Amino acid sequence: MTITLSDQDKNTLRIGAYGAVTLLSAAGAAGGSPHRIATDGSIALGSATGLVGHVLAEYPKHKDLNGRSVAEIADRVLPALTAASGLLKARAPEEAANFRGAVLTALEAATHHAPPTPVMADMIRKITEAIDAA
Template structure:
């Protein structure tokens, strides 16, 4: 099944996925925010299918806000909206989007010194809940 995405739909998907990486980066431990962002970005740009084509570019002109709370207010609803949008058009692409975001989140939580921080774990839980709220 082919999906048809408007420019606004693509912006919503990009805002959601790239915003999730930004949330993970903001929740990262001091000194690791860049590593978190890098690992998450690699996961997004490695996506395949129609979702991969959309996520290949970060959103342009998106103002996420100055606090993590403001970022979350924008990104978490966009994650849910993205899942709803994709499920209506192609459930397989909704699964692809969810999987891609979760890989980015998991890549972001990777800590070579052991477990991820409680802050990263909590942010990953919030992102997962937003994806599953659809």
């Protein structure tokens, strides 16, 4: 089965996935190295396969991930995670699992140098809940 995603659908997946790494990086700014978190997480997303991998091979526009606060970024990213998961569950359930796995693997890769701080662990929980809310 071949699934075709609109440009908007692809953008939603990118904002959700790369936004999750952005949120974790912002949450880790107080106790670690946000650039290393962002780099390691983004590299992991670039290793995704299947339809999700093809979509995530293109990075979203920076304006889609910017915000004046973590809350402002979360207001855009968390709903995008839920929407991306929902649209994939409806159209290609195996790709929904692939998307979830890619995002959670990226978060794990982003925290492999040191255990997540309590703030980062809370952000990982929020991201996981957003993906699973669909």
